[in-house]
Amino acid sequence: MSSSDQEEEYHDEGSPLFRDDSEDSGRRRRSSSGPSSAAVGEVPVSQSIIKAASNVCFSLFVLAVLAITVAAVTYQPPDPWLQSSAALTTSLSRVLPNSTFLVPDDSLLPTGEDFNSSSSSAAAQRDATDQAAAADATPAAAAGSCDDNDPDAPVNCSDPRVLAAVKAFNAKAFFRKSIVFLSYEAPVPGPKPGECDVAWRFRNRREKSWRRYRDYRRFALTAGEGCALEIVSVGKFRSGKNAARSPRRTKGPKSPHVAAPPVDAEINDTVPVVGSEAEFRKGKYLYYMRGGDHCKSMNQFIWSFLCGLGEAKFLNRTFVMDLNMCLSGAHTEDGRDVDGKDFRFYFDFEHLKDSVSLVEEGDFLKDWRRWDKKKGPGRITVRKVPTYKVTPMQLRREKSNIIWRQFDGKEPENYWYRVCEGRAAKVIQRPWYAIWKSKRLMNIVTEIAGRMDWDYDGLHVVRGWKAQNKKMYPNLDDDTSPGAIVEKVTKLIKPMRNLYIATNEPFYNYFDKLRSYFHVHLLDDYKELWSNTSEWYNETTTITGGKPVPFDAYxxxxxxxxxxxxxxxxxxxxxxxxxxxxxxINTCNL
Incomplete structure (x- = not known):
């Protein structure tokens, strides 16, 4: 008898429909070869179906739990910094809107000034305060009587009416150009009678940071009706040279025949140092030894650097920072890595040190060697962490003066950002608000926009390797040809407007066909802004001790x-x- 027959016989005998008599016993013997009656067939089949269904459901549940458990244990989320540029852009666009750091070769990742709402609100508050102060500073005499003034006499630049006329002119001329005037300086005489140079501070509403910029222009004035003065002509951006500040004296050979350009006196990126031995011993530091991120793309550098700053903030420690950077070949014109770059060339170090607690690595190591006693109670305690697998949470209660993270392994085990992966990603917040672009570079941006009076349209043309890669970009080369650009841009932008073209196309005359329809501006038209007679050159050589700094591709x-x-x-x-x-190709909807 088979096992299924035995099981059926067992269930049949246990059924209350059967009795222990001879007739039923004979029926049971006849049913041993299989169910022969309706009563015998109905109950076992339904019970078997229910049992089989429950077994299948339970098995599926167990398999699902097992699959989820295995996935949770073994899954490692993809690291966008190690993926292709396409995956990099896609992943960043989901978490970092309003893109503005370099994704080779056509866009920048956002810094804190681009999407930090707290910066925007702080900027608005400062605008209101500064504008109120500027309004209060308007001389009352500007509205007073002018009966004693000779209308034929030369304009006196110290006359309060001069500043009142300049303010009225700026308010009208820049009303629709996103410029917020914050404060004015006293007018000074120009080179000719009737000319006055006036300087002021302003901010662009398109920036969410509260950084201020400076402009000084030359105004030609004459007597108008009544007491007012009329402005006859106005110079271009920073044309009022007499209102420019005197340049700071810098070390280096004197050149009496060449006037040094003015510098931005509001930039203060001096390196913070530890004041005394007692202060050093009381401090708590997080020191990241140089790892595999050195000479990697700017994306990876910033992602890793912000991880270190985030851990330092989480541990309530001062971060030890190396100002020396290596610019990856991905961001250079010849494709070679360039070491020895300074962080301050690209980012706002003044804002960084105001936002987070840090010290410079060179001075820190000198103080460590000088004040550390190898033996005895005065010894500076150090906790060496050889692997990123020691999480920030495990170091939360560490009492040592210095936590020294060492990244000696092979790539990618020696990347700084590995510290912030896994469970640490839930507790470490990268301080994006601390990273702003260099004000020295932003001064160049402001000057270029200012020379066009902030009244221009923009064209961004991406070519380079993308236009050569027909497999990924089959239409790009043809769609960005000079003829195709003219056909499309003339339909989108009004004729004879100022048109600034941001592009990675190396051939300067590539856009000549557009010059018949617009006033075309390219970055190379402004090379004097980073030449050896520029404000930018004078400021960067102050950092390097007089050594010239090339204006690189990044x-x-x-x-x-x-x-x-x-x-x-x-x-x-x-x-x-x-x-x-x-x-x-096929990534438009990602």
């Missing part, structure tokens, strides 16, 4: 992109010019 991308960002009407490659997707 700096150009920052300036180019930020000038485009401030334009009014914007025409973009992947939104307006081409049918291709920004990250290659």
């Amino acid at each position: 700096m150009k991308v920052i300036v180019d992109t930020e000038v485009f960002y401030r334009s009014k009407a914007k025409v973009e490659t992947f939104n307006n010019l081409t049918r291709d997707c920004k990250d290659g």
